[in-house]
Amino acid sequence: MIYKGFQDLKLSALGMGAMRLPVVDGDDSNIDEAAAMKMVDYAMKQGINYYDTAWGYHGGQSELVMGKALARHPRESFYLADKFPGYDLSNMDKVEEIFETQLKKCKVDYFDFYLFHNVCEMNIDAYLDEAYGIYDYLMKQKADGRIRHLGFSVHGAYDVMERFLKAYGSDMEFCQIQLNYLDWSFQDAKAKIELLKQYQIPVWVMEPLRGGQLASLDLKQEQQLKKLRPEEGIPAWAFRFLQTIPEVTVTLSGMSDFGQLQENIHTFETNQPLNDMEFDAVIKIADSIIKKIALPCTSCRYCVSHCPKGLNIPVLIGLYNEHCSTKGGFLAPMALMAVPESKRPAACVGCRSCEAVCPQQIKISEAMADFTKMLNA
Numbered sequence: 001m002i003y004k005g006f007q008d009l010k011l012s013a014l015g016m017g018a019m020r021l022p023v024v025d026g027d028d029s030n031i032d033e034a035a036a037m038k039m040v041d042y043a044m045k046q047g048i049n050y051y052d053t054a055w056g057y058h059g060g061q062s063e064l065v066m067g068k069a070l071a072r073h074p075r076e077s078f079y080l081a082d083k084f085p086g087y088d089l090s091n092m093d094k095v096e097e098i099f100e101t102q103l104k105k106c107k108v109d110y111f112d113f114y115l116f117h118n119v120c121e122m123n124i125d126a127y128l129d130e131a132y133g134i135y136d137y138l139m140k141q142k143a144d145g146r147i148r149h150l151g152f153s154v155h156g157a158y159d160v161m162e163r164f165l166k167a168y169g170s171d172m173e174f175c176q177i178q179l180n181y182l183d184w185s186f187q188d189a190k191a192k193i194e195l196l197k198q199y200q201i202p203v204w205v206m207e208p209l210r211g212g213q214l215a216s217l218d219l220k221q222e223q224q225l226k227k228l229r230p231e232e233g234i235p236a237w238a239f240r241f242l243q244t245i246p247e248v249t250v251t252l253s254g255m256s257d258f259g260q261l262q263e264n265i266h267t268f269e270t271n272q273p274l275n276d277m278e279f280d281a282v283i284k285i286a287d288s289i290i291k292k293i294a295l296p297c298t299s300c301r302y303c304v305s306h307c308p309k310g311l312n313i314p315v316l317i318g319l320y321n322e323h324c325s326t327k328g329g330f331l332a333p334m335a336l337m338a339v340p341e342s343k344r345p346a347a348c349v350g351c352r353s354c355e356a357v358c359p360q361q362i363k364i365s366e367a368m369a370d371f372t373k374m375l376n377a
Helices: 033-045 062-070 095-106 134-143 158-171 189-198 219-228 234-243 258-267 276-293 313-325 331-336 353-357 364-376
Strands: 003-006 009-012 014-017 027-031 050-052 079-084 111-119 147-154 175-178 203-206 248-253
Touching: 003 248, 009 014, 009 248, 014 033, 014 258, 033 062, 033 258, 050 248, 062 079, 062 095, 079 095, 095 111, 095 134, 111 134, 111 158, 134 147, 147 158, 147 203, 158 189, 175 189, 219 234, 219 276, 234 248, 234 258, 234 276, 276 313, 313 331, 313 364, 331 364, 353 364
Parallel strands: 014 050, 014 248, 050 079, 079 111, 111 147, 147 175, 175 203, 203 248
Antiparallel strands: 003 009
């Protein structure tokens, strides 16, 4: 197992995420505890020392199962991360109640790592609102040793991340972002890493395989990669990409079966970053994937001044592209919660004034109608 230095710690470069544990009969809230414990025991034996759970994973069951599984091992042999569930605004005034419950569920007296969960457009104002006292409470827990290292995870856009960092950046020790070779440009991950570098904050990675999307490619794309590294599996390419990014400390993988765990551990037995030719190859593959699913908006904003409803069309198209790429998912709906109802896709009247000035000739009105239909499905 490769280890990375973080302050005075040595963290396994591969961390076990507990969002996609094995389940019974496809029921996400019914974790197969025996299978999960077997995976944790094997992970510990093979050198994984970082485990990540959260309040909402598996319908609230992830913390309980991980607590049971890790309690079978010496407390000093692992690092446990949990998060404050700010993805649900109804939790914002419950930080103490939730934190105390999380400690009990996880059967620990302290968290090695704790995060503001999912900083995004929908919750940034609440996270920065002193009236809720979230920041003050978590800093107090850190001072008392019940949180050893405090950080945040982010799914929001660059400007949201920048707002959070301007407020709390000096106290953040790490940041967890969605990073993979598809999102290098698609979700502006490259720029987010540069922003974190300015604050000297190391990077934790979530969604290294983009929810499994990068675990397999089409035949032509796989053949391109096999020519460069004949012995490398396709999922491993996504991890090798991350090994190329020097700011990455921990890569979290939500492994849902024993075979995935074994394969990923094997990959992280060696550090084999991509050379320039290999890096360019995966970026070109990402570009080709994006072109198939994304509308080619360049954010020129000609459309905005011609929209009678004042819609921020480039932003809406960006969310539409994200929603199409994941065939649903939570990111776009969550971001739209921060948008007034009168400025959402459903507000489009189909006048096509925007289309008349679009240099890319995007059928914007059709996209807004399609987006609305997907959101209401």
